Amino acid sequence: MKRLGLARLSAALLLAGAALPVAAQLPAAPAAAPPAQLPPIPAWGGTLEPQDRDERGLWMMSADDEQLIRGSRFVIDDPALNAYVRGVLCKAVGADRCQSVRLYVMRVPVFNASMHPNGMMQIWSGALLRMRGEAELAAVLGHEFAHYERRHSLAGFKQARAATDAALWAAFIPIAGLAVSLGALQGFFIYNQAQEKEADLGGLSFVQRAGYSTAAFADVWERLIAEEDAGRVARGQKPRAGRRSGFFATHPPSAERMTYLRALARQAADTGDPGAASLRAGLGAWFGRFLEDQVKLNDFGGTEWLLADLARRDGWTGQLLSTRGDLYRLRGQDGDMAIAAGLYREALAKGHADPETRRGLGLALLRQGQQAEGQAMLKAYLEAKPDAGDAAMLRMMAGLPSPATAGPTQ
Amino acid sequence: MKRMMVAAGLALATLAVPALPVAAQEVARVRDGVTITPGQTRIMIMQPNIKVGSMSTGGLFEPNAEWTATARKLIDAQVRQQLAGQGITLVAQPEIAAGSDGPQNPVQQYRALFPVVAKAVMEFQFFLGNRLPTKKRPGVFDYTLGSGIASMPGAQDADYALFMFTEDAYGSAGRKAAQLLMAGLFGVAIAPGVHVGYAGLVDLKTGDLVWLNADPEMGGDVRETDGAVKRVGQLLANFPGTKLTAPAPAPKK
Secondary structure (H helix, E strand, O other): EEOOOOOOOHEEEHHHHHHHHHEEEEEOOOOOOOOOOOOOOOOOOOOOOOOOHHHHHHHHHHHHHHHHHHHHOOOOOOOHHHHHHHHHHHHHHHHHHHHOOOOEEEOOOOEEEEEOOOOOOEEEEHHHHHHHHHHHHHHHHHHHHHHHHHOOHHHHHHHHHHHHHHHHHHHOOOHHHHHHHHHHHHHHHHHHHHHHHHHHHHHHHHHHOOOOOOOOHHHHHHHHHHHHHHHHHHHOOOOOOOOOOOOOOOOOOOOHHHHHHHHHHOOOOOOOEEHHHHHHHOOOHHHHHHHHHHHHOHHHHHHHHHHHHHHHOOOHHHHHHHHHHHHHHHHOOOOHHHHHHHHHHHHHOOOOHHHHHHHHHHHHHHHHHOOOHHHHHHHHHHHHHHHHHHHHHHHHHOOOOOOOOOOOOO | HHHHHHHHHHHHHOOOOOOOOOEEEEEEEOOOOOOOOOOEEEEEEEEEEEEEEEEOOOOEEEEEEHHHHHHHHHHHHHHHHHHHHOEEEEEEEEHHHHHHOOOOOOOHHHHHHHHHHHHHHHHHHHHHHHHOOOHHHOOOOOOOOOHHHHOOHHHOOOOOOEEEEEEEEEEEEHHHHHHHHHHHHHOOOOOOOOOEEEEEEOOOOOOOEEEEOOOOOOOOOOOOOOHHHHHHHHHHOOOOOOOOOOOOOOOOO
């Protein structure tokens, strides 16, 4: 399976690499010189079929995975959202290529997309939330399709096998063999990074042909770096996201991807459409749900950055203000309840009609001891949402009697 | 998925993890109070999770679609034959029968959940070195997939669901050579292959795991009929309410 970004192998492997000083003596990955221009889109050879034993094996595993994925509760089966995302894929790669992909929109609040060799593509809701326009979404989906069309999973598997075989044989050589082993393994990661870059460029070629803005894809990585850094700073860590590549990194660092994509976009004389409005329309009500999922990730710094970035585009809408109120209320540190209450009030002042804002305000006020107004807000919420999952608890907090339907307890 | 295979392969290649000592592992448990009566009890056979391939020299799993397809056929036939021979009424998993499959499908969700629970049993109860304090009381065997399984399509037509998992990686020629050399030159044991399997029975009213059999020493070449007979015999050994017993251990290859 090929994934879009930020994947890291297990911490144990990273530690193993870090503990061995020999790593420093190995040749570094070749510096990424941006190619002169976007690669041409190859002639379409039709839907892939597995060719050899290895490929049939990988397809068999993918079919098993797909069976479970298809039945998963994380699949968003809303026809409108699926039709929209699929439509963007088809516009990007073309109707003929599009037919060979089965696309699954997964409700996972993390930035990622992936491609299985058999044509199963996934995009996670965390990626959809982070797109600022249809052009970016087209680039991400085009990147995944480029992995598929170029049979990257199969080539990567063969490369991994060759690397691990070489590593094992090298282990027979005392002392020096260790360096050779690690070199062989690193070769696999360098190869993998080259595949990611090839898919980045392939995706960008699709984007350009479809008439979208080519500048957009670089922006995705720039924002990811900023968001990750903001999250790190809020946790008291040093900002360093995306700027360097670990020894066992399967993907180029985000900063490098941003740089070569930006250089290519400039050469491509960008006149295309970023598609901001069409993306907003396409996501529809899902945008708000994805925002809620994001708040629950407990990544205060990253989410603050993300909301501020959305506000740079749309202004501080009632929805963004209310979501930011949730973020502060759920963190609940000193002073957060007052900030949250202020944000909810601003949202209400802008006419934001979602009952959840009143619920959040009610809870924030109660936590500050403002009983009367807090209870009034919860009552207003319960009137709008009498069937809320925690209605019984909220009724108690609002000072309302238990519902008459409740039978006698034993 | 590929990433996991690669990670596992790299770990095997670089660290040469020796197999866990088998003696420290309990093999099977039955939950108290389970009643399986031949002639009455209906068992739904869930689509088993079967993977067959080879192990590359460096330890990577190389999936083999042909071997897997053969093993699936042979194991399915054997499971049916051996259980029917004990008078158990067999019921097919619903969408295998109907040929339909769709999003948010509880059948697939329970197929995905079962290995997670089974692995928790193996790791935190069956493996003596890591047994949780709450799993040390005699007779305790308390795991469940949740009572929601009662509303899974087809659940009302059966009493129990049988889940099975097998994974086999037969050592390639290079792997076998490396194994001999490693052992001969350095005395280091590297696994010549992987042969794992487990089977479990879940109560379709409560979701409780009522039986789990996870013998870590799986035998029988699942690519051949005789081997599949043996493997299924091992998977179904001491199936509650039946006279099924483990096949006699064959000489090791």
